Amino acid sequence: xxxxxxxxxxxxxxxxxxxxxxxxxxxxxxxxxxxxxxxxxxxxxxxxxxxxxxxxxxxxxxxxxxxxxxxxxxxxxxxxxxxxxxxxxxxxxxxxxxxxxxxxxxxxxxxxxxxxxxxxxxxxxxxxxxxxxxxxxxxxxxxxxxxxxxxxxxxxxxxxxxxxxxxxxxxxxxxxxxxxxxxxxxxxxxxxxxxxxxxxxxxxxxxxxxxxxxxxxxxxxxxxxxxxxxxxxxxxxxxxxxxxxxxxxxxxxxxxxxxxxxxxxxxxxxxxxxxxxxxxxxxxxxxxxxxxxxxxxxxxxxxxxxxxxxxxxxxxxxxxxxxxxxxxxxxxxxxxxxxxxxxxxxxxxxxxxxxxxxxxxxxxxxxxxxxxxxxxxxxxxxxxxxxxxxxxxxxxxxxxxxxxxxx
Numbered sequence: 365x366x367x368x369x370x371x372x373x374x375x376x377x378x379x380x381x382x383x384x385x386x387x388x389x390x391x392x393x394x395x396x397x398x399x400x401x402x403x404x405x406x407x408x409x410x411x412x413x414x415x416x417x418x419x420x421x422x423x424x425x426x427x428x429x430x431x432x433x434x435x436x437x438x439x440x441x442x443x444x445x446x447x448x449x450x451x452x453x454x455x456x457x458x459x460x461x462x463x464x465x466x467x468x469x470x471x472x473x474x475x476x477x478x479x480x481x482x483x484x485x486x487x488x489x490x491x492x493x494x495x496x497x498x499x500x501x502x503x504x505x506x507x508x509x510x511x512x513x514x515x516x517x518x519x520x521x522x523x524x525x526x527x528x529x530x531x532x533x534x535x536x537x538x539x540x541x542x543x544x545x546x547x548x549x550x551x552x553x554x555x556x557x558x559x560x561x562x563x564x565x566x567x568x569x570x571x572x573x574x575x576x577x578x579x580x581x582x583x584x585x586x587x588x589x590x591x592x593x594x595x596x597x598x599x600x601x602x603x604x605x606x607x608x609x610x611x612x613x614x615x616x617x618x619x620x621x622x623x624x625x626x627x628x629x630x631x632x633x634x635x636x637x638x639x640x641x642x643x644x645x646x647x648x649x650x651x652x653x654x655x656x657x658x659x660x661x662x663x664x665x666x667x668x669x670x671x672x673x674x675x676x677x678x679x680x681x682x683x684x685x686x687x688x689x690x691x692x693x694x695x696x697x698x699x700x701x702x703x704x705x706x707x708x709x710x711x712x713x714x715x716x717x718x719x720x721x722x723x724x725x726x727x728x729x730x731x732x733x734x735x736x737x738x739x740x741x742x743x744x745x746x747x748x749x750x751x752x753x754x755x756x757x758x759x760x761x762x763x764x765x766x767x768x769x770x771x
Contacts (some may be wrong), residue, residue, distance in 0.1 A: 365429055365643070368409035374771030375411055380404065383764050384414045392417040395614055396755065397730070398606055399427035401642050403744040404765055405650070413642075419603040419748075420620060429642060432594060432602045433746045434618070434625065436636040436727035437693055440558040442581060442648065443573075443634035444498055444704025447561045448668055449580055455568050458498070458703075461491035462560070465567045468540040474503065475543035480517035485543045492548040494564065497557040498703040499676045501686075503544030504555035509689055514545050524556045526624060526631040532563045532573065535631075545688065552677065552687040552701060561704075562634020573632040584661040585651055587644040592637045593629040594620075602626070602639070605729055605748040617750050636728065642744055645733065649742045652723075653735050673723040675700025675707050682709055693726035693752060695759070716759055717766035724758075732758050739769065 370377040383402055391397045399417025403410060415427040450456065456465070463470035472492060473485035488503070496502040505511075507518030518524070523538050535556070545553055562573045569576050574592050582590050594602045602625070605618035620626070625639055651658040655666035677686050683696035683706075694706040698714030701707065705723040708714060724734035730749040735742050743765060745757055 365403070365413040366410050368411055370411040370768070373406040373409050373411055374769060375404075375406060376768045376770050377411075379768035380412050380765070382768070383412065383761065384416060386760065386764060388416055391755070396608075396612075397747045397749050398604070398614060399747065401427055401429065401431060401433075401744075401746040402761070403642055403646055403742070405646065405742040406769075407740045408650075410646075419601075421606075421614070422604065422616060422619075427603075428601070430601050431746075432589065432598060432639050432641055433731060433748060434603075434605055434727070434729050435638050435640050435645065435731050436729055437558075438640075438645065438725055438727040438731055438733060439634060439636050439638040441652075441704045441725055442577065442638065443558050443562050443565065444672065445664055446565050446573075446577055446581060446634075447494075447498065448672060448703065449664060450565065450568050452665060452668055456494055456564075458493065458495040460494050462494060462497065462502075462564075463491060465564055466536055466540075466560075468537070472503075472540070473543050474547050475512070475514050475545060477513075479513050480520055480542075483513075483543050488544065489547040490549065492544075495676065495703070496548040497561050497564070499552070499701055500555055500557050501549050501552050501677075502555060502557045502560075503546050503548050503551075503553070504539065504557050504560070505545050505553055505689070506555055506691075509554075509691060511689060512545060514543055517542055518556075524559060524633070524635070526629070526633055526637065528624075528627065528630065530631045532559060532566065532632060532634075535559060536563055549678075552683060553689045554691055554693075556635055558635035558704070559633055562632060565634065573634055581648070581663055582644075584663055585647045585658055587640070587647055590638060590640040590644045592625075592632050592639070593627075594623070594625045594639055596626075599626055603748045605750060607750040608754055614749075642746055646742065646744060649733060649735050649744065653737060653740065653742055672703040673705055673707055673721065674702055675709050676702055680709070682713065684713075691753075693732070694724060716762050718762055726752055726758070728752050730754065730757060732761075734758070741765075741769075
């Protein structure tokens, strides 16, 4: 997988090798994570690729470059790109009200007080727009937030739970009957909004989300092992997923041989449903860094990507100033949010090395990626530990990697 020496692209190889030592000694040897796969690419060349530890501790299966991972919320940027492909076909405007495509959402209201099903609400200050969904300023939420009476209703009704036989359309119907956390555009809150974006892809394109992604993103980019379900031929490469138990001991969370991902999937979650490999996701990131094109296959125009990776929060604010929840796949300070990506706005406030304009996201099982156009840099990190945020992998990897860049 490595295509060049670090020194060929302005990186000190000895310093870059600190990554493996750090992950092995601080995390794998101490049984904080089962294993890790890390890729660093700069100026079009992969200069670091390592697979450490195990992908399945119970069966003593090693981590390999061909391992399949639950990428959870790293699905969101893919869904956002899919929706913006339709924007490039002039099929909608970012300012369009969502109820143009979901008529039963025309009368959504904002929570004032009460518990499900007895809510007191008020009208929204303005309708929810497609941009609100892409930027997580829609007023929607996630049940796991455990912050408000609205997310309690999500848990009670199992909104977004990918049970067998359920579909995106089922979730849309549930959400039509629930209040929003806030009026659209007035705050930022991590939510099921990307699942709704996936539903919009289906409504606007006339195709199921899985088929649309396959035809318009995965096949053009050669992402042959990315999808919502693990086919039987690939199941021996599917990783186990773990959680930290009460005594900080790894506990099996999702067995790869009895996982929902190996059964028939009907809920195509645009917010967190994909399984992928490091090689496949690298190709997606390479297309993003390349302005929407890879190996002659264009999935998006460079001007569209430029718009997506700008901060869309009002008045240039960052997440620490505009978010109402406390959960995200990235630190809040110095970080804005675009159309499907976090965006670094202020390195001093972020208190870490990197570049202004760097865009990124992560997944619930502690997977992360970022793309730094200024440095022509892509970084991918895969493990399977729930929940994300258990350890600051992003911050530590940034210190190790940027500390190795010498030119």
